[in-house]
Amino acid sequence: MKNSLFHEPVPDWLEKICIVLLVCSQIMVSGIPSNAIALVTSFLGDEKDTIQFIYYGGVIGSACAYPLIGRIMRYFRKRQLLLICISLELVLLILSAFTRNNLQLFLCNFLLSSVKMVCLITCLGIFLKKFNPSNSRGLLYGIYYALSFSLSQLYSYWVALILQTYSWKYTFLISLPGIFISFLIVIFLMHSRRMEKKYPLYQVDWLGYLLFVAASLCLCFVCIFGQRLEWMNNDLIRFMSAAAIVGYILWTIRMLVVKRPYVDVRVLVKYSHVRVGVLLMVALFFVYNTFSISTEFMKVNLGYNDPYVAATNLYLIIPFVIFIPVTGIWLHKVHRVRESLFVGFALFAVYYLYTARFFYPEENSNFFLIPMVIRGAAYGISITSLSYYASVNLPAADNSHRAFFSIISRSVIAAPITSALWLDRFNYFKQKQYDIVSAQYGMDDYRVSGLWKNLVSGHLKAGSSLEQAEQLAHGSMHGMIYKEALILSAQNIYYVLAAISILLAIAALSLKVLNIHYVKEKNKYPLTYMDV
Template identity: 25%
Template sequence: MAEAQVQVQDEDSLVEYGFTRVIITITAILCALLEIIDTTIVNVALNDMRGSLGASLTDIAWVITAYAIANVIIIPMTSWLSKQFGRRNYFAASIIIFTAASFLCGNATNLWELVAFRFIQGMGGGALLVTAQTIITETYPVAKRGMAQAIYGMGVIVGPTLGPPLGGYLVDNFSWPYIFYINVPIGIIATFLTIIYIKSPKYGEKLKASQVDWWGIIFLASFIGSLQYILEHGQQDDWFADTTIIILTIVSGLGLLLFIWRELVYEHPIVNLRVLKDYNLRIGTILTFILGFGLYGSTFIIPIYTQSILGWTATDAGLLLVPSSVTTALMMPIIGKLLERGVPQKYLAAIGFVVFFIYSYWMYNMMTPDTGSEHMFWPLVARGFGLGLLFVPITTLSLSTLRGKDIGEGAAFTGMMRQLGGSFGIAIITTFVARLSQQHRVDLLPNLSKIDFKVQERLQAYQQMFMSKGFSVNESLDKAYQLMEGSITLQSTVLSYMDIFLYLGILFLICVPFVLMIKKGKGKVDASAMH
C-alpha cells in the first residue's frame, strides 16, 4: 500500500500544467518527428548520393539499412537505459548523439563514412521515439492520457509521409546534405528545452558494470541486426540463393533463442520478457506489428507506383500523401476526446481496421497505368481516417492491463514491433511486386496472338507512328514490338500492385475479430512508469 502511494506521488510530481506542459509536449513531438522523418527522407535523395559518392545501387541501400538496424536494436533497451542514466539525461544525450551524427552525415566524404554516421544517428534516434511517448504521457494527468497518446500519435503517423516531400524539396532546391543539416538547429533547441523543462522519475539503485546484461545486449543485437539485414537485402540478393543471407538467417535464429533463454534466467535482464505474460500486450504487439506493416508498407508502395508507373517526380509523389497525413492529424484529437469520454478502444480499433480494408480495396479497384492524383485523393483520405482510428486505441489497449514499471517494457515492445512490422512490410511488398509481376506477365502473354485482329491493329498503328518519324519498315516493326513488350510489362506491374493492395486489405480485415477479443483494462491507462 505504502509503495503504491509513493508511486502515485512520484507520478503526480511529473504532471505539468499550462505553459510548461505545452513546451514539453512540443519538445517531445519535435524529437519523435525528427527520428521518424529521417527513416523516409533519404529515400528520394539516394540517386543524388550515388552520384556524388560514386556508389552502386546495392551499396547506397546501406544508408537506409544501417539506420534501421540501429533503430530496432536500441528501442527494446530504452527502458533499461532510462533507469540507468535517468530519463532526462538519457533523452538529452540521445538528442545530442542524433544531432551530431546528422551534421557528420552531411559532411561525409565517402559512402562508408555516411553509413557509419547513419548507424550512430539511428542509435540516438531509436531512443527518441519510446522516450518521447513516455514523457508526453506522464506530463498529462491520468484522465487526459488518451489525448496525450493522440498528440504523440500525430507525430508517429504523420512523420513517415512528411519525409519524401520534404526530402524532395531540399534535394531539388539545395543538395542532399541539407536533409541532414536541417536536423541540427532543431536538435540544439530540443536539447536545451529538455535540460530546462523535463524531469526524471525516481528510480531504484543503478546496476554496477558487472551486473549489466552484456550477453543479452550481444544476443539481441545479433538477432535484430541480422534480421533487419535479411529483410532489407533479401529481394535484391535473391533471398536464400545468397550465402550471406543463409548465414545471417542462422545467426538471427540462434540469437533469438539465446536471447530468450538469457532474459528468462538472468537476474537483471536488459529486456523483461516476462511482461509478455499479459494477454492484452501479446495481442497488442501483434496488432502493432500489422499497423507498422500497413503504415510503412503503404507509405513505401504509393511513391514507387506513382514514380515508376505514372512517371511522377519524387516531390509530387511525396506530396500525394499529404491529404492522408492531414486527415490523420485532424483525427487524433477527436480520438483522444472519444477515449476520454469512455468509448471502448477495441471498437475504435475494429472500425479502423475495417476502414483500412476499404481503402486498400478502393485502391485495388482504382489502379490503372493512367490513374491521376484526383482518383487517389479520397482513398488516401480514407487511409488517414483508418490510421487515426488505429494508432491510439491499439497503443492504449496494449498497455491497459499493465501496472507500474511493466508499462515501460510494454511501450518498448510496441515501439520495436511497429518498426519491425514496417521492415517486414517493405521487404515482403518488394518481393511480391517482383514475383507477381513475373507471374502476371506469363499469364498475359498467351492473350497476345499474332493472328488476333486487335493485336495486329495495335502493331500496325505503332509501326505507322514510327515510320512517320522517319524509321524504315523493319525498324518501325521492331520498335512496335518493343512498345508492345513495354505495355505488357507495365500492365503486369500494375496488376501486381493491385494484388498487394488486395492482400493488405484482407490482412487488416482478418484482425477485426482479434481486436474484439481483447479484454477491457481496469480503468484508465496508467502510463506513469513508461520509460
C-alpha cells in the same frame, strides 16, 4: 514551478511552447530518409539493397536503444542528458553529410537513430507531464501519434523537394534549425538540478543488447537481399537466416537467466493482452505496409516524380490529425478497443477494395485523396487502439518491457518481413501477368499490328533509322505491357489484402481477450521514463 525542468521565472505559456518545440524538433531528426535511398545508392556507388539495409540499421538502432533509456535517464541529470544528446545529434548529422562509404554511413545512421530515441523519449516525458498530467493512455497515443505521423509526412515531402534540386546530403540540414532551437531552450531555460535517484550504468545488460541488435540485423539482411539472392537457394541467405534464429534463441535464453536482463521476456507470458497486442501489431503491418505497390503505380503508370508522390502522401495528414485524437479520446472515455479495432481493419478492407477498382493509367492525383484518407484513418485508428490495449493494467516495472515488444514487433520484425513478402509477391504477379498480357499482343491481331506500325512510323518521322525505330517501338510495346501487368498484379494483391482485412475485422469482434477490464489504480503512473 515545482518539479519542472524549467527555471522558475519561465512563464507557463512559454514553457509549453518550448516543450512542443523540443518534441517536434526530435520527431524531425532523421538519418537516411526512405525516399533518398536511390540517390544515396548512386552517390556511393552501391546497390540499392545495401543502402536499404543501412536505413533499417537506423530503425534497429532506434528500437534497441529503448530499454536502455531508463538507466541512462537516471544516471544523467535531465538538462545534462539533453545537452549531450542534442550535441551528438548535431555532430552525427554533420558527419552523415560527409560519409564516403557505406560502413561510415551505417555507423552514423545507427548511432544517430539511437541518440534520437533517447532524446525523444526524454522530451516526450516532459511533454506528457505538462499536457497529460492524468497519465491517460488514450490521450498519450492520441496526442503523440497525431503529431509524430503528421510531421513525418511533412518531413518526407521536404526531403523530396530538396532531392529534386540538391544533393541527398542536404536532407540532413532539415533537422538543424530544430536542433539549434532545442539547444538554446535547454541552455538558457532549463535548470540542472537532479530530480531522481542516480543509477549506475554498469548494471546494463550490454551483451543482451548486442545479441538482439546482431540477430535483428541478420533478419533484415535476409528480408532485403533475399529476393535478389533467390532466398534459400543462396548459402549466404541460409547462413544469415540461421544466425538470426540462433541469435534470437540465445537472446531469449539470456533474458531468462541473467539477474538484470536487457528486457524481461516474461511479460509476454504473464499478460495475455500484451501477447495479443504484439501479434495484432504484426497483423496490422501485414495489411498496412504496402506503400511500395501504390508508389510504383504512381511512378510507372502515372509518371509522377518523387515530390509528386510525397505530395500525394500529404493527404494522410488529414486523417492523422482527425481520427487519431478522436480515437484517443474514445479510449480515454470508454476504455474499449473492440469497436475501434473493428473500424480500423474494416477501413483497410474498404481502402483496398476501393483502390483496386480504380487502378487506371488515366487517373490523376485527386483520385488519391479519398483512398489516402481511408488508409490514414484505418492505420491511425488501429495503431492507437493496439498501443492503448497493450499498455493498460500493467505494473510500472513491466511497462517498459511491454513497450519494447510493441516497438520491435512493428518496426524491427513486421516492417522488413511484410515489405519483403509483398514485394516478392508483387514481382511474381507482375511477371506472371506480363507473360499473360504479352501472349495477347500477337501480331496476328490487327489492333496490335496497327499499333506497331503507328509506333514505327512515328519514330521514322522523328528521324530514326528503321532499326532504331523498331527498337524504340519494341520498347514502347514493352512499356505498355508492363503497365498493364502492374495494374493487374496490384489488383490481385489488393483483393487478397481486402479479404485479410475483413478476417481481422471479424476477429476484432470475436476475440474475448480484447475485452478490457480497466482498473484505474493500475494506470496512474506515467508511461515514459520521465518521472520529474
